[in-house]
Amino acid sequence: MVVPAPGGGLSGHRMTAHASLAAFLESGEGAPECEKDAITLDQADCLAPLPRTHTFLDGSAYVNHVALVRQARGAEMPARFWTDPLMYQGCADFCPGRSGYAADPEWGLDFEGEIAVITGDVPMGASADAAAASIRFVMVLNDWSLRNLIPDELSKGFGFVQSKPPSACSPIAVTPDALPGWDGRKLHGTLCVDLNGAPFGRVATGEDMTFDFGQLVAHAAKTRALPSGAVIGSGTVSNRDADGGPGKPIAQGGRGYACIAEQRMVETILHGAPATGFLQAGDTVRIWYEDERGDAPFGALDHVIQD
Amino acid sequence: MVVPAPGGGLSGHRMTAHASLAAFLESGEGAPECEKDAITLDQADCLAPLPRTHTFLDGSAYVNHVALVRQARGAEMPARFWTDPLMYQGCADFCPGRSGYAADPEWGLDFEGEIAVITGDVPMGASADAAAASIRFVMVLNDWSLRNLIPDELSKGFGFVQSKPPSACSPIAVTPDALPGWDGRKLHGTLCVDLNGAPFGRVATGEDMTFDFGQLVAHAAKTRALPSGAVIGSGTVSNRDADGGPGKPIAQGGRGYACIAEQRMVETILHGAPATGFLQAGDTVRIWYEDERGDAPFGALDHVIQD
Numbered sequence: 237m238v239v240p241a242p243g244g245g246l247s248g249h250r251m252t253a254h255a256s257l258a259a260f261l262e263s264g265e266g267a268p269e270c271e272k273d274a275i276t277l278d279q280a281d282c283l284a285p286l287p288r289t290h291t292f293l294d295g296s297a298y299v300n301h302v303a304l305v306r307q308a309r310g311a312e313m314p315a316r317f318w319t320d321p322l323m324y325q326g327c328a329d330f331c332p333g334r335s336g337y338a339a340d341p342e343w344g345l346d347f348e349g350e351i352a353v354i355t356g357d358v359p360m361g362a363s364a365d366a367a368a369a370s371i372r373f374v375m376v377l378n379d380w381s382l383r384n385l386i387p388d389e390l391s392k393g394f395g396f397v398q399s400k401p402p403s404a405c406s407p408i409a410v411t412p413d414a415l416p417g418w419d420g421r422k423l424h425g426t427l428c429v430d431l432n433g434a435p436f437g438r439v440a441t442g443e444d445m446t447f448d449f450g451q452l453v454a455h456a457a458k459t460r461a462l463p464s465g466a467v468i469g470s471g472t473v474s475n476r477d478a479d480g481g482p483g484k485p486i487a488q489g490g491r492g493y494a495c496i497a498e499q500r501m502v503e504t505i506l507h508g509a510p511a512t513g514f515l516q517a518g519d520t521v522r523i524w525y526e527d528e529r530g531d532a533p534f535g536a537l538d539h540v541i542q543d
Numbered sequence: 544m545v546v547p548a549p550g551g552g553l554s555g556h557r558m559t560a561h562a563s564l565a566a567f568l569e570s571g572e573g574a575p576e577c578e579k580d581a582i583t584l585d586q587a588d589c590l591a592p593l594p595r596t597h598t599f600l601d602g603s604a605y606v607n608h609v610a611l612v613r614q615a616r617g618a619e620m621p622a623r624f625w626t627d628p629l630m631y632q633g634c635a636d637f638c639p640g641r642s643g644y645a646a647d648p649e650w651g652l653d654f655e656g657e658i659a660v661i662t663g664d665v666p667m668g669a670s671a672d673a674a675a676a677s678i679r680f681v682m683v684l685n686d687w688s689l690r691n692l693i694p695d696e697l698s699k700g701f702g703f704v705q706s707k708p709p710s711a712c713s714p715i716a717v718t719p720d721a722l723p724g725w726d727g728r729k730l731h732g733t734l735c736v737d738l739n740g741a742p743f744g745r746v747a748t749g750e751d752m753t754f755d756f757g758q759l760v761a762h763a764a765k766t767r768a769l770p771s772g773a774v775i776g777s778g779t780v781s782n783r784d785a786d787g788g789p790g791k792p793i794a795q796g797g798r799g800y801a802c803i804a805e806q807r808m809v810e811t812i813l814h815g816a817p818a819t820g821f822l823q824a825g826d827t828v829r830i831w832y833e834d835e836r837g838d839a840p841f842g843a844l845d846h847v848i849q850d
Contacts, residue, residue: 290595291635395632460634
């Protein structure tokens, strides 16, 4: 497979792609016969790999992210958050990686860079091993979050509705066998985020992931079968610092963050108040994954924030 | 339209039905041309009107239900619950009205009888009037709930995942213009629930609905466009007693309830503890809507609880 670079020269690469991912998923087992359908792909023409599906369940597998949220607001984190996955039911309508989002400036628009998997059929009560074996595709996902709407909405007790609009997906979803960084349960590599052209996050997707995708899919399938095409997200990728601390911005020698909120939390913990603002019209956000060879198999999400 | 009775003689009625509701929704405006596709319909053959869609957002429009939950556990209800709709993001994979659900007996399986609407395209930020005008179909929905999993899951703060498996839908969805009980924003009539063949609920769908469907759809569309085929639920239909009290079981001259939990709450409020158990294997649940003529335009949901 020829892999598109996330930076310049994004378009016109020769890619092997299946004509319809949904049709493949419905066909059952087996890898898609890619070579037959070899096409020239322009990422700017791509919708989300599954523009609409029936199920999006988003975990918080990088518990460091949750711990930071709690620490920043002085709240204790329940011990079971390290053993019982946090997960919310999200909007199963997905935007292209090249989309914008026209948020009211008061809503506090933020990105959340994640890894997500697309499953085949998963029976109710599947084990984590069976759940891991059901994974058909991997992709990158940006879980747009409206930070200023979240506290009020979560305080009502029923989870996110208005504060989590449709997520955007990388232009390309890749089968696990074509990903050298896939170990069967986690994806190893670097999730890269640039904000307005400057590095904002270079986080390690295979580290600090308390719950792997087998556990996340099994959690989602505990009381229901998941029909093929279910999308299960990792939640914001988040690393601790080498010394166990909350991490540092890239400018200070750290790995940075996969969402603005986390940088604000660390600023609050270290300096008493956040310094970085949420997204404004005209800001650009680029999110992509790089494997150890420096390849970007999912292409890149490229957002320009709209008025 | 010939309407199937909810009791005996459920099959073989001559119905007018559109060949594909999804295809109709994608075609845009206008009522389906039913007569062209007149078929003989057996409700037992019906899947959910939209077996899989991309969006299911379920409100709690009958705030009495929420007030009872709170009262039963001695918790105060925030005043804004009367002005700001409670809504959760649900599973957009729907079961037929004749399905069972094989719950672990420890999970505390319960039904929740609701009215739901299916929308056409709704732009982000639509007014309640525009949202009401977007409603293309109405149906009855049973929002299966696993009561014993809810407290732990909600205490994590991210809403329902495991505690709300896929809902079941009435075999038939009906366009608003074919429903004499539809006033443009609410459906007037009686939601009937029989448990093991005995009347359990005869609740008035047009009464005590604090938020109408225009308001619910507008709430759902505040920060996102809803593509056609979005399903928006009313939440459990729930009436106050004529004297403003929490309602009575049918056996005591009341209207009863559209879920077991509510009867248990009223038992707790009146007698200090619940007396009615949740569903067990072998129990039967029938849920249907009757209009003022005694017709049941959506057919009936008929469940036998599985082992």
